Amino acid sequence: MSSTIHATALTSDRVAKLQRRTIIVLSAATILGGLGVGAALSVGSLLLAEVSGNDAISGLASAMFSAGTAAAGVPLARIAMRHGRRRALVIGSMVAFVGAVVAIFGAAIGIWPVIALGLGMLGVAAAVQLLSRFTATDLALPRRRARDLSLVVWMITIGAVVGPNLIGPGEVVGNALGVPPLAGVFVFACVAQLLAALVNWLGLRPDPLLTAREVSAHEAAAAAAAVLEAAVVETVRGSVDPDHAAPAAGQLAAAESSPATPRTASIKIPHTLTRGAQIMTIIVISVAQILMVGLMAMTPLHLMHTGGTAEIVGLTLSLHIAGMYALSPVFGYTATKFGRMPTIAIGFVLLAASVWLAYVAGPSHITVQISLTLLGLGWSAVTVAGAVLLTDITPEHERPRWQGLSDTCMSAAGAVAGALAGVAFAIGDFPMLSLIAGGILAAGALVAARLWIMIRRS
Numbered sequence: 001m002s003s004t005i006h007a008t009a010l011t012s013d014r015v016a017k018l019q020r021r022t023i024i025v026l027s028a029a030t031i032l033g034g035l036g037v038g039a040a041l042s043v044g045s046l047l048l049a050e051v052s053g054n055d056a057i058s059g060l061a062s063a064m065f066s067a068g069t070a071a072a073g074v075p076l077a078r079i080a081m082r083h084g085r086r087r088a089l090v091i092g093s094m095v096a097f098v099g100a101v102v103a104i105f106g107a108a109i110g111i112w113p114v115i116a117l118g119l120g121m122l123g124v125a126a127a128v129q130l131l132s133r134f135t136a137t138d139l140a141l142p143r144r145r146a147r148d149l150s151l152v153v154w155m156i157t158i159g160a161v162v163g164p165n166l167i168g169p170g171e172v173v174g175n176a177l178g179v180p181p182l183a184g185v186f187v188f189a190c191v192a193q194l195l196a197a198l199v200n201w202l203g204l205r206p207d208p209l210l211t212a213r214e215v216s217a218h219e220a221a222a223a224a225a226a227v228l229e230a231a232v233v234e235t236v237r238g239s240v241d242p243d244h245a246a247p248a249a250g251q252l253a254a255a256e257s258s259p260a261t262p263r264t265a266s267i268k269i270p271h272t273l274t275r276g277a278q279i280m281t282i283i284v285i286s287v288a289q290i291l292m293v294g295l296m297a298m299t300p301l302h303l304m305h306t307g308g309t310a311e312i313v314g315l316t317l318s319l320h321i322a323g324m325y326a327l328s329p330v331f332g333y334t335a336t337k338f339g340r341m342p343t344i345a346i347g348f349v350l351l352a353a354s355v356w357l358a359y360v361a362g363p364s365h366i367t368v369q370i371s372l373t374l375l376g377l378g379w380s381a382v383t384v385a386g387a388v389l390l391t392d393i394t395p396e397h398e399r400p401r402w403q404g405l406s407d408t409c410m411s412a413a414g415a416v417a418g419a420l421a422g423v424a425f426a427i428g429d430f431p432m433l434s435l436i437a438g439g440i441l442a443a444g445a446l447v448a449a450r451l452w453i454m455i456r457r458s
Contacts, residue, residue, distance in 0.1 A: 015215055018206070019139040023148055025203030026132045027155045032196040033093060033132075034159015035166070035188065037125045043167055044119050047103075047182040052112040062297070062418055064116045068099070068123025069130075070411035076124075076131055077404020084207035085135040085400075086200060089128055093197035096125035100189040107183035118186075125193060129156055130407040134399070137391045138208040139215070143336060146388045150332025153384060157325035161318070209400065216396055274393065280451040281390045282406045284344060286413040287444030288382035291351055291437050293414040294421040295358055295375055296320060299368060302430045306363040316369045323376020331384045340389040341452040347381030348445050350374050355441055359434035383410075393455075 044061035072092060080088040099121025106114030136148040166188050174184025299320075300313045335343040357371035387406070394402045424433045 015139055015211070018208075018211065019148070022139060022204065022208050023136055023151060025199060026136055026152050029089070029093075029196040029199040029203070030129055030132050030152055030155040031158045032192045032199065033096070033125050033128055034156045035162055035192045037096075037122070037129070037159060037189070043170070043182045043185045044103075044115075047107060047180065048112050048115055048119075050180065050182060051107060051110055051115060057112060060116050061119055063415055064120040065123040065126070066293075066411055066415035066418060068120035069126040070408050070415060071120075072124040072127035073130070073406075073408030073411060074404045076127055077400045077407075080131070080209060080404070081400040084210045085131070085138065086204040086207045089131060089135070089200045089204070090197045092124050092128035092131065093193045093200065096122050096128065097190055097193035097197070099124065100186045100193060103186045104177075104179060104183050104190075107186075108179045122186075122189060125189075125196075127407060127411070128196070130410075131403075133387060134391065134403045135204075135208055137388065138212040142392065145391060146332040146335035146340070146384065147329070148332075149388055149391075150328040150330075150335075150384050153328040153332075153380075154325055157322070160321045160325060212396070274395075277393050277451060277454055278390060278402055280447050280454075281386055281393065282402075282409050284444055284448045284451065285383055285386040285390075285406060286409050287440060287447070288347065288351065288379045288386070289410045289414045290417040290440055291355070292324070292375055292379040294417040294424075294433065294437055295354070296372065297418045297421045298425040298430065298433055299372055301425065303365060303368060305429075306365070308365055312365055316365070316372050319369055320372040320376045323373045324380050325376075327377060328380050328384050331381045332388075334381075335385040335388055340385045340392065341448070341455060343385035344382050344389070344448055345452075347378045347385065348441070348448060350378030350381060351441055352378075352438075352445075354378055355434050355437045359431055359438070361430065 044065065048057050048061050072095070076088045076092050079091060099118045101118070102121060103115050103118030106112065106116075106118055133149050133152045136152045137145045140148045166185055167182075170183075170185030170188060171181035172184065173187050174181040177184065177187070296317070299316060303313050303316060331343055331347075334346065351374075354371045354374035357367055357374065361367040361371060387403075390402060390406055391399060421433060424436050428435075
């Protein structure tokens, strides 16, 4: 019996070391992938407008990018389920690499639909980032899932901040290659995606998801063996009689059939309610995405319409991006310390404050900046805690599928919100957009409240 315990301890120590290495690898790959995405998004709309000669076409940059992110969520999840996270992440980065090449080619030949196609393929890089944060939870202990996930999310900050600053060097590269100067930024995206794929390919060995499955099977077998050994010892000693044999056998059967283990355990929700909780969690995450994208997309226009400058727009968006990613470890901590649902509730309070400030902002640029900062913070709290909650309530063997579905719904919701926000803004400017956002927020809060009640009663 002592040998069994010793083997289990060694296995746990090995898995803990593997998890630490996994976080380092995912963080490095996320920084690289973020550099490419941040650089490309900063010039995508400008390049489309320049090549097409039509400013209205520029809006396709964000829409195509988001559509590519949404389209990749489920396929990457299926690859992960069958072949592991490593292969899914590498394939996603390679698709994004090809997208950057297509965008450069489209700029070189002067055909804007080709550039738009490249941006859509490059959007898969964002899907890889979303998948990376779930990969961080595969081998994490339940009490550390939120922390590990939020650390990987935080790494996106570096790419989001540094990426736009590559426009100048990109123009130099573009001139050297004989393509439109703005297209030079996509060269950095090519290199970044290749490096991200290489880091994941070499670093994620063994694969986190496949290893988690092995750990789950090992721990389940060890638990069953321990119950059997205890029953045999008790029987040999004569300390049990036939009337007590049935409970021991029942314990053994339960240990063999239970899919939950200390590292891969999920929150116990009745089977009939599990799917409902999963769907509600995805809805809550998607609502945060709708609000974030809808308000952010129209902020530059609102600022310019009220006497703003390009510098004010840049500062406002920088504050917003900092709110989205820079404090994600803080929300990972609160999700661990106080719970997933309380952190989601904090997020909705921050989102509500943001929407109200946007409604009353008028020409005040400072008020808009505070609103956008709170918007990023609220989004971060909901998405970090929501992603961990979805992992918690989903059985281990179903996690990649539901995580991929969540990423697809989240990205698709953002794409639709970005497109429709322009219509609302055209009708009633920022106040109309804020009122609609408030209604969506209220509906999302009701869903979150229902989810919280369901979890507390389970």
